[in-house]
Amino acid sequence: MAENGAKRIRLGMVGGGSGAFIGYVHRIASRIDGDYDLIAGALSSRPEVAQESGRNLGLAEDRIYTSYEEMARAEAARPDGIEAVSIVTPNHMHFGPAKAFLEAGIHVICDKPITSNLEDARKLAQIQPKNGAKFLLTHNYTGYPLIRQARELVASGALGKIRVVQAEYAQDWLTEPAGDDNKQAAWRTDPARSGAGGCIGDIGTHAYNLARFVTGLKTEAVSADLTAFVPGRQLDDNVHIMLRFEGGAKGMLWASQVAVGKENGLQLRVYGDKAGIEWSQENPNYMWFTEFGKPRQLLTRGGSISVPAAASMNVRIPSGHPEGYLEAFATLYSQFAAVIRGEGADYEGLLPTMADGIEGMQFITASVKSSANDSRWTRFDEV
Amino acid sequence: MAENGAKRIRLGMVGGGSGAFIGYVHRIASRIDGDYDLIAGALSSRPEVAQESGRNLGLAEDRIYTSYEEMARAEAARPDGIEAVSIVTPNHMHFGPAKAFLEAGIHVICDKPITSNLEDARKLAQIQPKNGAKFLLTHNYTGYPLIRQARELVASGALGKIRVVQAEYAQDWLTEPAGDDNKQAAWRTDPARSGAGGCIGDIGTHAYNLARFVTGLKTEAVSADLTAFVPGRQLDDNVHIMLRFEGGAKGMLWASQVAVGKENGLQLRVYGDKAGIEWSQENPNYMWFTEFGKPRQLLTRGGSISVPAAASMNVRIPSGHPEGYLEAFATLYSQFAAVIRGEGADYEGLLPTMADGIEGMQFITASVKSSANDSRWTRFDEV
Amino acid sequence: MAENGAKRIRLGMVGGGSGAFIGYVHRIASRIDGDYDLIAGALSSRPEVAQESGRNLGLAEDRIYTSYEEMARAEAARPDGIEAVSIVTPNHMHFGPAKAFLEAGIHVICDKPITSNLEDARKLAQIQPKNGAKFLLTHNYTGYPLIRQARELVASGALGKIRVVQAEYAQDWLTEPAGDDNKQAAWRTDPARSGAGGCIGDIGTHAYNLARFVTGLKTEAVSADLTAFVPGRQLDDNVHIMLRFEGGAKGMLWASQVAVGKENGLQLRVYGDKAGIEWSQENPNYMWFTEFGKPRQLLTRGGSISVPAAASMNVRIPSGHPEGYLEAFATLYSQFAAVIRGEGADYEGLLPTMADGIEGMQFITASVKSSANDSRWTRFDEV
Amino acid sequence: MAENGAKRIRLGMVGGGSGAFIGYVHRIASRIDGDYDLIAGALSSRPEVAQESGRNLGLAEDRIYTSYEEMARAEAARPDGIEAVSIVTPNHMHFGPAKAFLEAGIHVICDKPITSNLEDARKLAQIQPKNGAKFLLTHNYTGYPLIRQARELVASGALGKIRVVQAEYAQDWLTEPAGDDNKQAAWRTDPARSGAGGCIGDIGTHAYNLARFVTGLKTEAVSADLTAFVPGRQLDDNVHIMLRFEGGAKGMLWASQVAVGKENGLQLRVYGDKAGIEWSQENPNYMWFTEFGKPRQLLTRGGSISVPAAASMNVRIPSGHPEGYLEAFATLYSQFAAVIRGEGADYEGLLPTMADGIEGMQFITASVKSSANDSRWTRFDEV
Known part of the structure; x- marks a missing residue:
């Protein structure tokens, strides 16, 4: 039960x-x-x-x-x-x-x-x-409690007007050509099964989605430079993108599967005119929050904060008892269960939907197109 | 299923x-x-x-x-x-x-x-x-994959002869007198329900058990200085202990529930004559491993290592995808299930048993006795 | 003397x-x-x-x-x-x-x-x-011992063929309009005294120079998006740049003086097909070095390494005794003294020269031009 | 000049x-x-x-x-x-x-x-x-700006009544028997040149002095367990000490020169009933400061703080530009110069004096005596 x-x-x-x-x-x-x-x-x-x-x-x-x-x-x-x-x-x-x-x-x-x-x-x-x-x-990374907190901080105005967004997702497991026996690698590097994007679809979309989820900014256009570094690889394994958001904010997004030493380095940094936040998925129970002119604060999942807690944070155990990837994933499952049962209408705006899915595909498609056009700024409504 | x-x-x-x-x-x-x-x-x-x-x-x-x-x-x-x-x-x-x-x-x-x-x-x-x-x-911290790895590293001789063990477990949630409505605090600070040890029983035993689990060293005697800092508190809320192990290794153990800024700061550091390891529960997917005269290595749960992996590590997801407290706890449950079903005789030596429970009580009892005797070195067989 | x-x-x-x-x-x-x-x-x-x-x-x-x-x-x-x-x-x-x-x-x-x-x-x-x-x-950051080490690691082939360079230099001191009494801010935001670049000239050039110093890669072209976020500011205070290097390596460079929470966040990360390095100026005595498929190693200034030490490192005190910004700066001074005295021909290739200065100006000029042309890829020989 | x-x-x-x-x-x-x-x-x-x-x-x-x-x-x-x-x-x-x-x-x-x-x-x-x-x-570590800040924080009452002091100084360079050619090791392990204390005199006194400098607490007694782990070594290379301070505060001090992986790991942690601080010498430009029930703050040398800056901090360069060991040492020299010239009477109370030297020798002597007496609590006035 x-x-x-x-x-x-x-x-x-x-x-x-x-x-x-x-x-x-x-x-x-x-x-x-x-x-x-x-x-x-x-x-x-x-x-x-x-x-x-x-x-x-x-x-x-x-x-x-x-x-x-x-x-x-x-x-x-x-x-x-x-x-x-x-x-x-x-x-x-x-x-x-x-x-x-x-x-x-x-x-x-x-x-x-x-x-x-x-x-x-x-x-x-x-x-x-x-x-x-x-x-x-299942853009599962949106289930992390501190990502929910970050979203609420932005929404509350605690960061002021957002200026700069730095998103990255770096791994190294495709540094070398994958052997035929590597089932995970095989389909991800095959256009027939993955689509036109490699790294950008597999992990770039996660970074993009996370930036969007936290900031709520709408993307205006992307300028992208996609590369397949490994000889013979058909899809990109490294992605450099500059972003322009409506309202004037700017961003950069780096995704890579050939960054030696990176395991699952998803990181989001957002800077407004009042405060900034920094969060890294590999140690997800901590988030830096700095108000301009004040000392850096290290917020902890479920710990003391100087700002309102996010109501949608699903904190199972006290701060200092680390939750991880599986709990964040489970939060999507349990909140979707509440939606299914009609208990949890409040969650509905939080859980990634078909619209997010389409936007993710626009992100991939516009980036691939931009990259093919010498990094020309490309709008989502062009694709 | x-x-x-x-x-x-x-x-x-x-x-x-x-x-x-x-x-x-x-x-x-x-x-x-x-x-x-x-x-x-x-x-x-x-x-x-x-x-x-x-x-x-x-x-x-x-x-x-x-x-x-x-x-x-x-x-x-x-x-x-x-x-x-x-x-x-x-x-x-x-x-x-x-x-x-x-x-x-x-x-x-x-x-x-x-x-x-x-x-x-x-x-x-x-x-x-x-x-x-x-x-x-359920000495649940023994379920962390890197703690299993640490135990195996010690057993394999990779650290050489163990010399120094530094264990600590610091929290701050009992910094102030607990209100009557704090159910968790109430029984933990009540001798009738907790026994003769407060902080030492609640968390000190975890730190002790972890040190024992990883090193395999047998304790010879303890010299303890227990303190109840909060006015009116009947049981210790801060514990300083020196340890002597058979074979000459020495240790220190600090447990506290009044260390402001600490959430669940369980930490173990072990130094042998060949190598040292350092691990902290709040970011449990990483462990430092340094061989004398070589650079420090940061081992990751499930990641690349230069030493044999621990067979008993229950790694559910790839390195870089953090597992936490609940997964470590779950490992005890699932390995005990294997034992119950007769599948998992190999786990039996790993899972904390009644003997560990008795030793934990000896640790508490000897420490309380030592502290009452001006920190006289006290052997477990005296209690 | x-x-x-x-x-x-x-x-x-x-x-x-x-x-x-x-x-x-x-x-x-x-x-x-x-x-x-x-x-x-x-x-x-x-x-x-x-x-x-x-x-x-x-x-x-x-x-x-x-x-x-x-x-x-x-x-x-x-x-x-x-x-x-x-x-x-x-x-x-x-x-x-x-x-x-x-x-x-x-x-x-x-x-x-x-x-x-x-x-x-x-x-x-x-x-x-x-x-x-x-x-x-005085591109003083090149004087840090571990930056010298990084350069030597790349030159030795330890990283293999370089694929990706991530350079950043983020500060927050210009987050708000500078008062008239802020002498440091006044000239840096004035085109008459700074030139056509603001943040890009003040700190972006440091990040660029550091990337070049360590990797030895020649820049082919830049695609830049420069922004002045603070109302009324005449020069850029945030810089997003994508880079293409000869031989196929790619890079990103972020420089900002409006990233709230950043003090002097100069950081360099370089990934080759064999290994990667990561270094951050705010804690300059440490550098991550990871060979593909092996655990991350934390190299320390003057500490144990698994690779040849850089001969040009000027290590004054043992590892663990932190050196800082002033020592790195002093190394340029003392090695230039050796050059002046004719003692130190070996240093001459290391110390930043007029050619580096011209390249820095090309970097600024090409980036400003690219940004003015909707981020068109711009070659240094166009400026 | x-x-x-x-x-x-x-x-x-x-x-x-x-x-x-x-x-x-x-x-x-x-x-x-x-x-x-x-x-x-x-x-x-x-x-x-x-x-x-x-x-x-x-x-x-x-x-x-x-x-x-x-x-x-x-x-x-x-x-x-x-x-x-x-x-x-x-x-x-x-x-x-x-x-x-x-x-x-x-x-x-x-x-x-x-x-x-x-x-x-x-x-x-x-x-x-x-x-x-x-x-x-030259207890040089007292010259670090954030140590001065820590001392002022304690003196101002920001930490409340001090309860727990955790000091440690761990290195690994004496892990193995020192060769005859190791001049630094030779005299430090020779009772004729070092005195009755090895590790305790060489580095333990630094940790002790730092704790005293920051907290101002007077020591009541020590209970010590000194060990020479390396075969044939005549002086201690690892030191475990429990401390009792006047007024009821308690402490632990660990000093070691055989802790593999430690370079120069001097660390001080102080917990009062209102707040706690943590500082580590290897990255000395940062100090954790946590008020009970609030998020952890990372204070930086010369950076934004929520408390009064220490007047005696000698901050040469802005936050984010790391100062190190040599600058802290230089601060003792320059403030002593001010004393010599009669400019700096204010510094006189800060600079370590003969009285500190005598207390350091009492610390060594009492600890050696306690260790020789099975860790009996030993008062400074007994030696």
Whole structure:
């Protein structure tokens, strides 16, 4: 049962079979707050892997599917059918399942980016979900308590008028050509499965989304310089972008998968005319907050603050007891559960939606276009 | 279901009603890896709180108990009765339930310290658990992956002969006299419920246990200076201890709940004649490892290392994706599940047991005695 | 006397009167290693300030000048005249004194940027210094021991082929409009005295120079977006630049004087296909060095390293005893002294010269031009 | 000349010949602020080293001495004789020179500890210095600006009543037996030259002095456990001490020269009932300051603070431009110069004196005695 006594939501999963990374993450996230029970799955496009993975997860035989279309149809027809589904396939396999389940009246939790191209994203937004089925895009980093706090600080005016945004997301795991056996690397560097963006789609969108989530600034245009450093790589593995926001704020965004020494270096820094904040995902329980002319303050998750706490922070344990990536991910799951149950309308504005997904695809598409045009400033409405 | 397809273990809980901190933590820990289902509870000694808390957690009416004795009896008698129970009451209420469930053949997961006095701990060790029921003491900090790594580094000889151990655990939440409404503070500063140690029992034992877990050194004697700084407080809120280990290593241990600015500052530093390590709980995904005459290395949870990884590390997600307190706690739960199912004999030596509980009580008792005798060096076999 | 028994070099100073910041820094830098004696000065363009400042520094009456032309003439004529002069005036007042002293056969130590415009810089390079008088541009951050180490690491191939360079220099002291009484702010935000660049000239050039010094990469082109955020400010106070280097490496450079919470945040990060380094000026005695697939190493100034030490590091005191800004500055002074004395030909390639000064002006000029052309990629040979 | 136009003080040096570490440090410290000129020296007890070292430093032939007695006599007799002398010999060679120069009316700047035994320290305090010659003990770490700030914070009551003091000073350079060629190690591990304390005298006294300087607390008693870990070593290389202060505050002090990975890890943490501070020497431009129930603040040297700045802070350059060990050392030199010139009576209470030297010897002596008596609490007035 959930901690608040509500019945657990019956959950299915598409993708996430043996050896998958993000499916496993979604499963843990669904369990942490006790709001879901995973009972069905089309865990792989390869039937035997789907079967074996399903059995390993203890799914009943008749809830193990080898096709997501069949799963959507069958589950929608059962009285005890799943109420929500998690889609954790590679990018090009998001659109089909998302459409199928939404049209079957089943809530969708979809990994990012929303699709592998902007056209699909726009088509998805035209779908008429049956019975008001809802959609969650797991830009999981928005679930971190201090990111919620940062958003509220900006919204409250504590930073004043925002001037400068510095976002970055640097890793090093694609520094060398990936071997054929590296399943995670294979699809991410393949345009057929990832879309036109490599690093920019895989992690650049996270950094972009985080900047947007915290600042609320609307993007005017991007000037991008995308590079594939590793010989033979077809998609970018390093991304340099300058941003212009409506109202005059400026930004820079660096994403890289060839920055040796970086593990999962997502970092956001925002400076207004009154104060600045700095946050880094690798140590997410701390955030610098400095008011001009005063000493730097190190805010802690759930700790003492000199500003109002964000109501939407889901702080499970006291400050000093570190929460991490999985708890932030779980917050999206549990707040989406509240939305599904109709308890949590307040969360709805916070949780990443289809509109965020489309904007993410605009970001990728405009950046790729700018880069192809010698970094010409490119507006989102051009793509 | 568990990730490995095993059936979930049926779990009960004693203590952990509304407003409790550690019971909530245990519940999350039990869910993360999907190895347990909480289905019964005696969640409070106050019947109405027990009822309401049980309902809030969605327990069936006939699985909500107002007495742990009754719960042990009834659950042992049911074919679908609980297989394990989590005891998350204040210290003086550990012994009774632990005895009752072990004698009923139900596995026990007990919060630390094991009891409120050494005599009870020794009595508990004399119990004959029915059907080989097993006992886990949740010294949860031993579940951190890098603590497992540290233990393995020491065991492998990478540090050489250990010379110096510096352990500390500093907080500040008891800096001022606690109000009557502070439930967490009330029992921790009450000798009737905590036992003879305040800060030393609440957090000092964690620091001690961690030092012992990592180094494997046996303690010879302690010289302690315990202080209650807050006027009117009956138990120590600051602890200074010098330690002597067999074989000549020396240590210091500082525990405090009045160190302003410290949230949950558990830290361990170990120096041998070949290398040293330093680890801090508030940012637990990193550990310094320095070999003499070489640059400091910052090892990361699941990241590249120049030494063999600890086989017992339960690394759920890649390095750079921070895991935290709850995951470390969950590792104890999931590895204990493996032990219960007979899958995980390898873990048995790693998981804190009754012997660790008794040693923790010796540590408290010897330290209190030393402090009362002007810090005279006091051996564990004197108490 | 100098530590090596050589006679101290007789030094003069132009600028640096009462209330000046950088002149004071130059004086300390000149004293630390005992290689110079300050004996003459034209410390201010205002005669009474020049007189008073000279007396305060204990200069003999006849060595206090109110005009640098007079000073150059008089000192060159004296048998005990100054051998070198430090020019520490605002940017637009570098060219005149530098020309005068070089043509008088007196060595010049000149603050950066070399001049207030590229044309002057090129003219200066055409000067025929008398008697081989030498020129040092105080890009002082190149004097940090670990920056020397970084340069050597790159040169040795330890990083492999360089792919990505991230340079930044962020401050916050110009977050608000500067009052008229703020002498430091006044000239830096005045095009007549600073030149066409504000923040980019004041600190952006330092970041650029540091990146070039360490990597040795030649710049191909820049794409820049310069902004003056503070209402009424005539020069940029925030700078976003993308860089392309010969051979395919890419870079980003952020400089800002409105980033609230930043004091003197100069930072350099360089990633090659074998290893990466990260260094931050505010804690300059440490540098991260990570080889791909190995743990991060924290190199310390003068500490253990797994790679050859840089011969040009001027390490005065053991690791763990922090050196700072003044020592790095002093290293330029003492190594220039060695060059002047003919002891130190090895240093000559390391010390920033007129060519570096011209390149710095190209960087400023090309960036300003690019920004005025909607961030068009602009080559240095276009300016 | 000094920056304030005063004439430089004529300085001599005893010890500090070729290869010496601390003599070189003293020389730089004497130069930074331009208050001294080194013109005479008895730089070694070995005549040929004294001669060569003197020549290398450019001393005039007749100012190079081979005996400090001769130097004291000759310099006192010259009209242009030295006004002050720096004593930078091993501990057992402090007493003789200090006595000789004070009795000759020459101010003394003496490295710590003041002597090699308590008896000598007390004898030195009985000396009648001629002409009011003054004495400075170079507990150099008290010169750090933020340590001055810390002292003022405590004195102002910002921390409230002090409860807990945690001081530590850990290094690793004596982890292995020192070779015969290690001059620095040789005398420090030799009772004949160091006195009864090894690590405790060399660095423990610094940590003790710093705690005393900042808190102003008087020590009541110590309980110590000293260890020589390296086989064959005659003096302690690791020190564990518990402290009791008058008024009820408690402390711990750890000093070690065998803590692998530590370079020069001097650290001070002080907790009162209102606020706490934490400072670490290796990154000395930052200090944590936390008021109970408020966020942690990171104070910076010369940066914004929410409390009054320490008037005695000698801040040469703006925050963000790191100052280090040498500047802190230089502050003692320049403030002592102000005392000598009669400008700086305000500094006199701040600069470490003979009384501090005696207390340092009491600390060593009481600790050695306590350790020899199985860590019995030992009062300073017992030794």
